[in-house]
Amino acid sequence: MKKLFEYIGRYFILMGKVFSKPEKRTIYWQRILVEMQALGLSSIGIVAIISVFMGAVITIQMALNFESPFIPQYLIGYAARESMLLEFSSTIVALILAGKVGSNIASEIGTMRITEQIDALEIMGVNSASYLILPKIISTVIFFPFLTTLSMGIGIAGGYVLCILTGAVNPDAYITGIRYDFKPFYITYSLIKSSVFAFVITSISGFFGYYANGNSLEVGRASTQAVVISSIAILIFNLILTQLLLM
Amino acid sequence: MIRADHIIKSFDGRIVLNDITAEFTPGITNLIIGQSGSGKTVLLKSLVGLHKIDSGNIFYNDICFNTLPFAQMKAIRKEVGMLFQGGALLDSSNVEENVRLPLDLFTNMPMDEKRDRVNFCLKRVNLGNVNHLYPAELSGGMIKRVAIARAIVLNPKYLFCDEPNSGLDPMTSVLIDNLIQEITQEYNITTIINTHDMNSVMEIGEHIIFIYKGEKWWEGTKHDILHTDNQELNDFVFASAMAKRAKAAEQQ
Known part of the structure; x- marks a missing residue:
C-alpha cells in the first residue's frame, strides 16, 4: 500500500514537471507534429483492421441473438452502432493502443534513461520530463479522438460489408438500424473518453519509462508495467466517465 | 573554477563519497582517476548536480x-x-539536430547562423559530411566527437567528461584526449575528466585527483604520479605496462 502511494506521489510530481513552462514553444510544436506522426498516424492501420473485424463480429452476434420474427431486423444495425459508438471504438481501441503506444513510449523513454540521454538533456538545462512527455500527451489527446471517429465509421461499415457478403442481415434493414434513434451526444461521450484515455496511456507510460533504471531488462519491465497499469486505469476511468456523463 | 568542499554522498546508507575536497581550475585538464567502483562517476555527477549530495558544498566561481x-x-x-x-546522443535525431539542440532551445539565432555554428563545431572535432547521419550509423569515436561538438556548441565555461576513451582504440583515444585538452586551453574552460585510462593520465594529466574507496587519496600532476610513494596509487598506476615503461624510461 505504501508503495502504491509512493508511485502516485511520484506520478503527480512528474506531471508537475511535465506541465511546467516549456523552454521554447516553437520546438515543442515541432515535436508535437513529430509525435502525432509517430504515435497517431502510424496507428491508423491497426485501428482500421481491428474496427472492421469488430464491426463485423458484433453484427453476426447481434444477428444470432435477435433471431426472432418478433424482433425487427433493423435493431441489429441499431445495436451494432450503439456498441461501436458507446464502447468498442473508444474503450477497446484505447486498450489496444495502450499496448501499442504505451509500450512504445515506455521503452523509448526508458532506453533514453539508461543510455544517459535524459541526463544529457538535464545537463543542457532542459526540463527533460516536459520536453519528452508533454508533446506525446498533447499529440495523443488531439489524435486519439480522430482514431475513435475513424474506428466508429470503419466498424459500422464492417458490419454493412458483412451483411452484403453473408446475407445474415438485410443490408437495407442494417442501414435503417444505424440511422434509427441516433443520439449525437454518444459521439461526444466517446470522444471525451478517448481523450481522457489518451492522457492516461501517455502519462502513465511516460512515468514508467522516465523512472526506469538499470539495464534493458528493467526497460522491458517498465514497458510491461506501463501497459498493465494503463489498461487498468482505462477500465477505471471508463466506469467513472460513464457514470458521470451518461447517468 | 569549480570547488568541492567536504562533500559526502551515500546511497541507501552506504557512503560512496566521503569528505571530498578539491579545486578544479580553468584552462587545464583536471583528471579524476580511480578503480572501477571507487566513486569517480558519482563524484562527477554530484559536481554537475545529477546527484544530490548529503552534505558539503559545490562552488561554481564562488556561487554555491x-x-x-x-x-x-x-x-x-x-x-x-x-x-x-556512451555519448548520450539522442537516437531519434541526426548529428546536426543533436549538435543544434542547445542552440534551438536557448538561442534566437536564425537557422543559417545555427547551421554555421554546428558546422564550425563539427569541423573543430574533425568531423565532416556527417550532418545527416544518425547515431546508429556512427562509430564509437565519431559518437564521442559529436558529443564533444554538442557539449561546446554554446561555448561552455565548464566541461565534464565521463570516461571519454572507454571502448575506443588507442589512436582514437589519443585523438579525443588531445581534442579535449586543446578545447580546454583554447576557450579557457574548467574541464574535469573521469578516467581510469593510464594513457590519458600520462598524456593530459595536468591536475590529477586519485579517488580510492570514495575518498580523495592523492592529488598531483602526471609528473608527480610516477614518483609517489602512495601504495594504493602505485598499485593502480603500475598495473599498466605503459606506466611501468614510462617510469623505467625516466629512471634511465
Whole structure:
C-alpha cells in the first residue's frame, strides 16, 4: 500500500514537471507534429483492421441473438452502432493502443534513461520530463479522438460489408438500424473518453519509462508495467466517465 | 573554477563519497582517476548536480551550486557541457539536430547562423559530411566527437567528461584526449575528466585527483604520479605496462 502511494506521489510530481513552462514553444510544436506522426498516424492501420473485424463480429452476434420474427431486423444495425459508438471504438481501441503506444513510449523513454540521454538533456538545462512527455500527451489527446471517429465509421461499415457478403442481415434493414434513434451526444461521450484515455496511456507510460533504471531488462519491465497499469486505469476511468456523463 | 568542499554522498546508507575536497581550475585538464567502483562517476555527477549530495558544498566561481533554486541551477547548467560515457546522443535525431539542440532551445539565432555554428563545431572535432547521419550509423569515436561538438556548441565555461576513451582504440583515444585538452586551453574552460585510462593520465594529466574507496587519496600532476610513494596509487598506476615503461624510461 505504501508503495502504491509512493508511485502516485511520484506520478503527480512528474506531471508537475511535465506541465511546467516549456523552454521554447516553437520546438515543442515541432515535436508535437513529430509525435502525432509517430504515435497517431502510424496507428491508423491497426485501428482500421481491428474496427472492421469488430464491426463485423458484433453484427453476426447481434444477428444470432435477435433471431426472432418478433424482433425487427433493423435493431441489429441499431445495436451494432450503439456498441461501436458507446464502447468498442473508444474503450477497446484505447486498450489496444495502450499496448501499442504505451509500450512504445515506455521503452523509448526508458532506453533514453539508461543510455544517459535524459541526463544529457538535464545537463543542457532542459526540463527533460516536459520536453519528452508533454508533446506525446498533447499529440495523443488531439489524435486519439480522430482514431475513435475513424474506428466508429470503419466498424459500422464492417458490419454493412458483412451483411452484403453473408446475407445474415438485410443490408437495407442494417442501414435503417444505424440511422434509427441516433443520439449525437454518444459521439461526444466517446470522444471525451478517448481523450481522457489518451492522457492516461501517455502519462502513465511516460512515468514508467522516465523512472526506469538499470539495464534493458528493467526497460522491458517498465514497458510491461506501463501497459498493465494503463489498461487498468482505462477500465477505471471508463466506469467513472460513464457514470458521470451518461447517468 | 569549480570547488568541492567536504562533500559526502551515500546511497541507501552506504557512503560512496566521503569528505571530498578539491579545486578544479580553468584552462587545464583536471583528471579524476580511480578503480572501477571507487566513486569517480558519482563524484562527477554530484559536481554537475545529477546527484544530490548529503552534505558539503559545490562552488561554481564562488556561487554555491548545490543550494541554488532549480531555476538558477538551470541557468548555470546552460554554461555546462558534458560528454557521457556512451555519448548520450539522442537516437531519434541526426548529428546536426543533436549538435543544434542547445542552440534551438536557448538561442534566437536564425537557422543559417545555427547551421554555421554546428558546422564550425563539427569541423573543430574533425568531423565532416556527417550532418545527416544518425547515431546508429556512427562509430564509437565519431559518437564521442559529436558529443564533444554538442557539449561546446554554446561555448561552455565548464566541461565534464565521463570516461571519454572507454571502448575506443588507442589512436582514437589519443585523438579525443588531445581534442579535449586543446578545447580546454583554447576557450579557457574548467574541464574535469573521469578516467581510469593510464594513457590519458600520462598524456593530459595536468591536475590529477586519485579517488580510492570514495575518498580523495592523492592529488598531483602526471609528473608527480610516477614518483609517489602512495601504495594504493602505485598499485593502480603500475598495473599498466605503459606506466611501468614510462617510469623505467625516466629512471634511465
